[in-house]
Amino acid sequence: MDVLNFKVLLITALIFVPIEHLFALRPNQKIFRRAFLNDLVYAVFNNAPITLGLVAVITLATASMGWLVPKSVGTAVSLQPIWLQVTEIVLIADIVFYFAxxxxxxxxxxxxxxxxxxxxEELDWLAGHRIHPVDQILTKGASFIPLYLLGYSEEAIGLFAFIFHAHALLLHANVRLNIGPLRWLVASPQFHHWHHANERAAYDKNFAGQLAFIDVIFGTMHLPGNAVPERYGIEDPIPSNYIEQLAYPFVPKGKTDEAPSTSDA
Ligand SMILES: [Zn+2]
Ligand SMILES: [Zn+2]
Known part of the structure; x- marks a missing residue:
């Protein structure tokens, strides 16, 4: 773990722990809940393989597909004001993220x-770090590749990466946050908590990372009033520690379970 990652994690904790305390969705959920240590391992170690993988995927993609976009397009794109670049990036990246x-x-x-x-099974800002590196490299890679191909500036892409990360942690946080009618436009904690619901009506809903209206457009929105899910998780037999979770997708199906249905998500 590098020093920068440690500082980021510390600052993140100093921001989110008080927010979760003040606006708790589930006040009885403990900070040191079950799987706390495992999620902490993700927060500390998972960044390295993800960064390596993302650099590889994006380098490969820009080297092999860079010719698709004329240089003049890249110049025009990168000369736009940064706020406009970031706005366009959020839209482009989230449409790609939705389908990935x-x-x-x-x-x-x-x-x-x-x-x-x-x-x-217990959502909070720390749990938001529990993502298999291959999952993160491919979904994030897919949404970042068009940004590099189109020629967005490093500053705009960097700012977007920061916003995306902060937003993702907020989506998983143990908070009740009422954003009114905006919830049909922007992804809220309620929106993403439903994505994690272990309830049939919510399976395969709310795929967007930032822009909830993408789910409205494609008919995959599930946001029943102010309700929140009763429980989170899936029935698939996922092991409980980092190393075994990294290995899980590669272990032949029969050895871990019968036949998990993809609709169990
Ligand atoms: Zn999530
Ligand atoms: Zn999902």
């Missing part, structure tokens, strides 16, 4: 990677 995320739910082999994230 849907694919991870629909394709059984991909689901085995994504199931690790859906094995979270």
């Amino acid at each position: 995320h849907r694919a991870f739910h629909a394709v059984p082999f991909l689901w085995r990677f994504h199931a690790v994230h859906h094995s979270i």
